[in-house]
Ligand SMILES: [Zn+2]
Ligand SMILES: [Zn+2]
């Protein structure tokens with residue numbers, strides 16, 4: 001199973017519009033961070049995690065020609081803003097694309113993308129999407145793999161992380177419950193959010209994320225949803241070898 005980090009940036013992306021800080025103006029391509037999303041490619045199909053506003057560019061870059069489903073973590077726009085751009089995959093695959101998330105998040109998707117479900121949409125093309133409700137801890141099958149949705153705390157919200165075999169994917173966490181830490185203990189690859197050094201009410205800081213990595217004990221950990229506060233090179237230098245800042249386009253092999 002191969003994971004590609006399609007985006008590793010926080011909700012504004014990096015560079016941030018109008019910002020002239022040293023990260024936003026960095027010449028290092030690893031400091032350019034599209035909104036956080038990942039592609040999982042397996043022998044039995046492709047799974048996308050989140051469909052943010054940079055999705056079109058990300059799927060073009062990754063050469064994606066088909067998707068078996070999209071796992072949505074939550075309804076913030078940096079995770080769902082690209083759904084309209086699923087249309088070319090509808091044309092190519094001649095079928096709908098299934099989006100998986102909680103009933104709560106799907107309810108918001110139904111409102112925000114109301115035209116996709118409106119038969120009277122005035123003739124313009126609409127994404128053909130199926131909304132599939134899932135529940136934390138209730139495993140389901142997708143593209144030949146067992147997916148376990150994990151309840152993750154994001155400020156006042158409860159959102160989803162995912163375990164897929166030896167991969168655990170957690171974005172936008174501010175807190176991770178002990179049961180979740182136990183359920184992903186010792187995975188091969190952990191992808192987890194870390195915003196910056198200063199604490200934030202909605203997101204883990206680096207110190208907090210590193211504590212979770214230590215408790216979960218993966219073979220390798222990659223940090224995503226990064227702000228413009230830290231250079232990739234500086235992060236690489238200061239982190240232990242088995243932890244890395246992710247960068248856009250990074251490919252990670254996960255043992256099956
Ligand atoms: Zn986010
Ligand atoms: Zn900046």
Ligand SMILES: [Zn+2]
Pocket residue numbers: 074076154172
């Ligand atoms: Zn969020």
